[in-house]
Amino acid sequence: MSFFVPLLLLCLFSFCFVKKVDAYGSFAEGAKQALPLVKSLLPFLACMLVAVELAKASGLYNLLDLLFSPFLQxxxxxxxxxxxxxxxxxxxSGSLAMLNDLLLTHGSDSYIGRCACVVYGTSExxxxxxxxxxxxxxVKKLGVALWIGLFCSFLSCAVGCLLCRVL
Amino acid sequence: MQYIWLFLVTTSISLLLFSNPNAILTAMTTATQNAVSLCISLVGIYALWLGVINLAKNCGILQTLCKKINPLAKKLFGAHNDEISADLSLNLSANLLGIGNASTPPAIRAIKNMDKGNGKLTKGMAMLFVINACGLQIVPTTVIGIRSNLGSANPTDILLPCLITSLATTAVGILLVNLLFGHNK
Incomplete structure (x- = not known):
């Protein structure tokens, strides 16, 4: 797997050589767009991370956990x-750390461990x-679309746990 | 979105006022600082992939790829101009290949270009968001990496459940968007 993307890139660069395209210039031209793109993201990311960090510090997650865990079960x-x-x-990043914890406590080949992997791998x-x-x-109001996204993400957790029992 | 944000922030601050008022400002400052460092690493990642994408465009590979994927993209997102369809095709193919980092910049560009400035969420935008929120991926590289790190006997045995699950939920997502946004194209 670790060869796949590098090989793809090598093919691309060799193809540029064959087609006599200015690879250096094209790459720089594309990379130039990165900074303005990320600059427009920063304020919104800051907003969201404030909420996430506060919820973590206040223990709101534990409350939500208590509230939802019977339903999830x-x-x-x-x-x-x-x-x-x-x-x-x-x-x-938070859920990645949590996945690591879960695998360490329950073992990566246990039912819980495998479920955790599928939950992490399939939800977004x-x-x-x-x-x-x-x-x-x-667009300031995502409305239904946001709920569809959340629903699908949640659905994949449920389906994933079910499949782990069978497969 | 705004209500969820408001709910998270107000409840957390109220909770912290009772338990640990000192932590409030620390947490908020840490968060905004984290946002900045996240952005800095994102600039690097996006610079790489936007560079590669532009390279592919200039040597004509992108156009060939678009022609192949365009029928699918048209069915999912509706008809758009060439620039948008190119970004949509790129997003789809990067997702399928499991290069998540390469899929984000074209998606952001496509949504910006689909926006008509009237604040309305179109079916195409909703579809793009939902498909990406379903996280369709053929190989979940991060998870496999962690599993083999922690000494799993068979790191890849979660591949099949992951694939079936994400295929199923993506199908449900596409269906729901079609049902709920069918009227406004």
Missing amino acids: MVGIPAELSQLVILKPFSG TVFYIATIYFSGTS
Whole structure:
């Protein structure tokens, strides 16, 4: 797997050589767009991270966990994973740390460990995506779309845990 | 989005006022500083991929790729001009290849270009957001990396459940967007 992307890039660079395209100039031209793009993201990212960090510091996550964990267990998500399921839409790095913890405590080949991997691998940081995708647009209300995203992310946790039992 | 944000911030601050008022400002400052350092690393990552994408464009590979994926993109997102369809095709293919970092910049550009400035969320924008929120990925590289790090006997045995799950939820997502946004194209 570690060869795949580098090989793809090598093909691309060799192709430039064959086609006599100015690779150096084209690359620089593209890379130039990175700074303005990220500059437009910064204020929105700051906003979102403030909420995430506050919720972490105040223990709001633990409260949410207590609130939702019975419901999550009803759809077959083990109690050990409810915090991961709740944190994932908000924070990629936070849930990665949590995945690491879970694997260390329960073992990476246990049922809990495998479920945790599938939950992490198939759900997305929905709020992060919503923030950076729509930061430069006039759209301020995502409404239904946000709920569809959250629902799908949650659905994948439930389906993933179910599949881990069978596969 | 704004209500969720407001809810998180107000409840957390109220909770902290009782338990640990000193932590409030520290947490907020840490968060904004984290945002800056995250952005700095994002500039680096996006510079690489935007560079590569521009390279692919200038030697004509991108155009070929777009022609291949365009029918699919048209079905999903509706008809758009060439620039937008190129970005949409790029986003789809980067997602499928599991290069998540390469999929974000074209998605941001495409959404910006689809925006008509009237504050309305179109079906195409919603579809792009939902497909990316479903995290369709053929190989979840991060998870496999962690598993083999921690001495799993078989790091890749989560591949199949991951793939089936994300295929299923992406299908549900596409269906829901089509149902709920079918009227406004």
